[in-house]
Amino acid sequence: MAKRSAVKSKQPADGINPRQACPCGSGKRYKACHGLSGGPIEVPVGRPFEGLAAERELIALREFVPSATAPLTLTVETDRKVTLASVLPMAAAGLVRADGSAFVGLQVQSRSSDVSRDLARALRWAVEAKPGEVLSVVGPETEDGDRERLQDMLEPKAELEPTLHSDFAWWLPEDEEPTGEVALSLERANQAIMPTERIGPAAYWVDAGDRAHLRWVRPEPEEQLMFALARLSARGELGLGEGSRYAGSFRAHGLLVPVWDLDREQHAREWTTPAETLGTRLDEALTSLENTPLTSEERRARDGLIGRQITIR
Incomplete structure (x- = not known):
């Protein structure tokens, strides 16, 4: 055998x-x-923007702010001004206008395992490219030793101050008319845009049509933030007042983004003070956790909040 x-x-x-x-x-x-x-x-790098003061705004502009721009404070030697954009025509990774002004896009078609590295490559291109050039895609291919990241090119303590736009007219210089694919992309983008306003640091009011939302990128570690949210929920203090309701949260690039449903009949600015007040309550709840563990009721509230989480990679 x-x-x-x-x-x-x-x-x-x-x-x-x-x-x-x-x-x-x-x-x-x-x-x-x-x-x-x-x-x-x-x-994949779980928290690609860690260490930057602009981390939360970068996440917001990449994930849910439709039309926004912000000047960048670079640490690399260049005379060129570079502007960060939520999205560029045809979701390009970068472009340099004829006048030499450069733009880098956050919402792009392709990326590698490290969003920070992709943005650094696009930013390096924007600094060195010739006027009129466009970088369509930053792909996952990387030459050996190419490990420059956004943290290497941006001033780490510089905050990001976005300017929000009601449309995408800023894609082109004032004296230029869109043509061809750019015109089609501009038309489609304007049709899909949702009215959005920034009512605080990394806190955005968004009109989704049938209702409005507050989407707020928070800086705290997820576990601690969930404990604080649970404490407020058990006390009935998790809302922003009449016409609001806590909807859930999602994870994006290593941070948690709580979301509230809001009465869309109220103007965005009417939610500024309630959001600030809620922020104060959250800070107090976070401080109280240092000495007082969650009660059984608060733990049940936490379990309910966790059940309303999703992850955006």
């Missing part, structure tokens, strides 16, 4: 068990996701 030989399953070269969850965060097993290619995988 022929002797049976044991066949051992091969471990991937990157050392990841095929049955384990894929490190990319898709929720699939590795063998059914990035393991299909048989190659190594770069785990």
Whole structure:
């Protein structure tokens, strides 16, 4: 009788068990996701803007602010002024106008495992490109040693002061008329825009049509913030007053973004003071956690809040 030989399953070269969850965060097993290619995988950077004072505004402009621009304070030597944009024509990664002014887009078509590195590559291009050039896509391909990140090119303590626009007319100089694909992209973008106003640092009022929302990128670690929100929820203090309701939260680039439903009949500025007051209550709740653990009622409130979370990668 022929002797049976044991066949051992091969471990991937990157050392990841095929049955384990894929490190990319898709929720699939590795063998059914990035393991299909048989190659190594770069785990996405969970908090790409960490260390920058502008972190929260960068997240807001990338994830849900439709039309906004903000000047950048660079640490690299250049005479060129570079403006950060929520989105550029045809979702370009960067462009340089004929007058030499440069723009870098946050909401782009492609990215690698590190959003910060993508933006740094686009920013480096914008500093060095010739007038009239456009950078369509910053892809995942990176030359060996190309590890410059946004933190290497921006002044870390510089805040970001976005200017919000009601449309995308700023895409073009005042004396230039849109043509071709740019004109079509501009028309579509203007049709899809949702009225948005900034009512505080990283706090944005958004008119979604049937209702309005407050989307607020918070700086605290997620667990501590959830504890504080739970404490306020158990006390009935989690709203912004009449016409408001806590809707849930989503994770974006390592930070939590709580969301409130608001009465859209009220003007955005009418929510500025209630948001400031809620911020004060949150600060007090966070401080109280240092000495007072959650009660059983507050833990139940926390569990309910966690059930209303989603993640945006």
